[in-house]
Amino acid sequence: MAERLLVLYGSQTGTAQDVAERLKREARRRHVRCRILPMDSYDKAQLIHEKVAVFVCSTTGQGDEPENMRQFWKFLLRKNLPLDSLKALNIAVLGLGDSSYAKYNFAAKKLYRRLIQLGSTTLLPLALGDDQHEHGPDATIDPWMKELWLKLADFFPIPPELPPIGDKTGLSPRYKVTFVDHTPQVENTPNKGSRVSLEQVTSSPPPQWEGFDTPPQWVESDTSSRWHPFLARVVTNRRVTSEMHFQDVRLIEFDVQGSGMRHTAGDVLMVQPQNLPSDVDEFLSVMLLNAEQLILLEQSDPDVPLPLALPQPCTVRQLVTHHLDFMSVPRRSFFEILGMFATSDEMERDKLNEFTTPEGQEDLYAYCNRPRRTILEVLCDFPSTRASIPFPFLFDLIPSIQPRAFSIASSMEAHPGRIEILMAVVKYQTKLRKPRKGVCSSWLASLTPEQGPVYVPVWISPGTLRFPREPEKSVIMIGPGTGCAPFRTYVEERLQQKSKGNMIFFGCRSEHADFFFADEWLPLESEGSLRLFAAFSRDQGNKVYVQHKITEQGELVWKWLSEMQAYVFIAGNAKQMPKGVQDSLKEVCTKLGGMSEQEVGQFWKMLESSGRLQLETWA
Numbered sequence: 001m002a003e004r005l006l007v008l009y010g011s012q013t014g015t016a017q018d019v020a021e022r023l024k025r026e027a028r029r030r031h032v033r034c035r036i037l038p039m040d041s042y043d044k045a046q047l048i049h050e051k052v053a054v055f056v057c058s059t060t061g062q063g064d065e066p067e068n069m070r071q072f073w074k075f076l077l078r079k080n081l082p083l084d085s086l087k088a089l090n091i092a093v094l095g096l097g098d099s100s101y102a103k104y105n106f107a108a109k110k111l112y113r114r115l116i117q118l119g120s121t122t123l124l125p126l127a128l129g130d131d132q133h134e135h136g137p138d139a140t141i142d143p144w145m146k147e148l149w150l151k152l153a154d155f156f157p158i159p160p161e162l163p164p165i166g167d168k169t170g171l172s173p174r175y176k177v178t179f180v181d182h183t184p185q186v187e188n189t190p191n192k193g194s195r196v197s198l199e200q201v202t203s204s205p206p207p208q209w210e211g212f213d214t215p216p217q218w219v220e221s222d223t224s225s226r227w228h229p230f231l232a233r234v235v236t237n238r239r240v241t242s243e244m245h246f247q248d249v250r251l252i253e254f255d256v257q258g259s260g261m262r263h264t265a266g267d268v269l270m271v272q273p274q275n276l277p278s279d280v281d282e283f284l285s286v287m288l289l290n291a292e293q294l295i296l297l298e299q300s301d302p303d304v305p306l307p308l309a310l311p312q313p314c315t316v317r318q319l320v321t322h323h324l325d326f327m328s329v330p331r332r333s334f335f336e337i338l339g340m341f342a343t344s345d346e347m348e349r350d351k352l353n354e355f356t357t358p359e360g361q362e363d364l365y366a367y368c369n370r371p372r373r374t375i376l377e378v379l380c381d382f383p384s385t386r387a388s389i390p391f392p393f394l395f396d397l398i399p400s401i402q403p404r405a406f407s408i409a410s411s412m413e414a415h416p417g418r419i420e421i422l423m424a425v426v427k428y429q430t431k432l433r434k435p436r437k438g439v440c441s442s443w444l445a446s447l448t449p450e451q452g453p454v455y456v457p458v459w460i461s462p463g464t465l466r467f468p469r470e471p472e473k474s475v476i477m478i479g480p481g482t483g484c485a486p487f488r489t490y491v492e493e494r495l496q497q498k499s500k501g502n503m504i505f506f507g508c509r510s511e512h513a514d515f516f517f518a519d520e521w522l523p524l525e526s527e528g529s530l531r532l533f534a535a536f537s538r539d540q541g542n543k544v545y546v547q548h549k550i551t552e553q554g555e556l557v558w559k560w561l562s563e564m565q566a567y568v569f570i571a572g573n574a575k576q577m578p579k580g581v582q583d584s585l586k587e588v589c590t591k592l593g594g595m596s597e598q599e600v601g602q603f604w605k606m607l608e609s610s611g612r613l614q615l616e617t618w619a
Helices: 015-029 044-049 067-076 106-117 138-152 277-286 316-322 332-341 346-355 358-369 375-381 383-387 391-397 439-446 481-496 518-527 546-552 554-562 577-591 597-609
Strands: 005-010 034-038 052-058 090-097 127-130 175-180 230-239 249-255 268-271 294-299 404-407 418-424 455-461 475-478 502-508 531-536 567-573 613-618
Touching: 005 015, 005 067, 015 034, 015 052, 015 090, 015 138, 015 332, 052 106, 067 106, 090 106, 090 138, 127 138, 138 358, 175 391, 249 439, 277 316, 277 375, 332 346, 332 358, 332 375, 332 383, 332 391, 346 358, 346 383, 375 383, 404 418, 404 481, 418 439, 418 481, 475 481, 475 554, 481 502, 481 518, 481 567, 481 613, 502 546, 518 531, 531 546, 546 554, 546 577, 554 577, 567 577, 577 597, 577 613, 597 613
Parallel strands: 005 034, 005 052, 052 090, 090 127, 475 502, 475 567, 502 531, 567 613
Antiparallel strands: 175 294, 230 249, 230 455, 249 418, 268 404, 268 455
8 A cells, every 4th residue: 555646747738747647536535635836846856656647748849857847857867867766656647648749648658658767567558638639639538547546546445434425525625715904914834925026017127026935845945937037127029029019029128237147048938827917806806706805715635736937915806817817728628527516407517527528528619629619618618606705726727837938039248138939829719709818818918017117027948949059069059930039049159159151941921011020130231240041921922931942042051951961950830830840841852862762761850959959849
């Protein structure tokens, strides 16, 4: 028998965390003590003492680990770890990925192999959830979880006097919530402390986000920049596409003087967003909540820490503004929890129950995922159930707002004390009447520094692109749209080194609508510091993309690849561009390099393994 079940997750967008929390709920129904944590928040030295651990992780970039898993993974890779270090540990690993990416579920595969190398015993074969499956990752998660609990029964037998809690029986909420009518004195302890005041985050004048106490023991201070962000003042928030252009793209400049933050080309700026005031007001109205009511949180379970970034106490408005991600598209677990409160309306209860069954997944996809219906809109569609939700269960029902990553588009040398990002404002139409919008991009776009100081919580995280630092190296950069952001940083760094081996293939719709950084790059091309080839897809009758420009410049590209040993970096939308670009590059190798298909494949593997071919793409 084991004392407790450990569930560690690596999550970039919250999907892996959602699965981990689902495991936690299932454990509670079986009266199993369960602790879930991001991998980087776990005391790695204790892993040798664990008996059972379940790992759930997603994959980012080109087979990279999520941000909150990277330190844990580095630890596991230490060469001085004995190969029997984890001989007492029984493991199960679930990967969550998208098979349209070349390195599908790569992080989970690496983790699974390394845990076995260190002596772990596998409870189940590696399971890989796929976003591309017609029923999504749940097609893998559901049977995997069922089989997992059969295996775990050997370690956590259910006491005869405590029968399992049924699926239709509600569990207690994640936190105890007390409504208070004044601001009490809160003891400054690891799990109860004065948190950062989130009130008026975007307009408060302090240069740093003050108010965090010492991080709780389950957070390692040297890897927890998310919990110690820097309040960066927004200097400019400038639209860089024409007003007539369909897409609003912003070049946003932040003042980071005094932060101590350093970055290099390829790094990303992490931003902790908040909900728009208009959306907050709508949520408060729909849920009939008193915005200024003070609440105080307490732990219901010692293994479930309090939200670190919420002040204690906080107002309901602060909670809704900074913590509850009610503008996100709900996952299936949302409907499982919501269904617990469907007691007064039979039609609502039946529909919610249907959404949680394997047979109901097509209907759920059509209702929720395809039109990108938000949690707020779902709550509006189920009024009787909505009215029955006890306030404490909002923490179980609605996920927390996740940070967003933006490629840094400026070098420290060219912009001392400043960081710039190039951001497309997410806004699109589905069959629903209201346009869909991105929480973070809509919030950032709404900030108006010319009307007064505004501040945004930020920190820097290593990116997935790793550029050569030697000035003599030649580099081919292919970045349509906002994918060019990290290349602007790199070109600025290279100019300081007097390097001229720089080639950029840039793509956009129109030379006069969305040709980013043209005023900087065209002069560099004239003076010989940059080879620039721009594809404007809509400026002529036939559509021209970056892959067409690569084909046009085939001789030059082949010379750089073969004679100059050039590096190739591809960044941008993950739909069709990466494959189209690589197909064009391979065609150059075939026609001008005289390579066979097999030789091109070997050449490609060499480029990838040596770091001479790197991709950073996003959906």
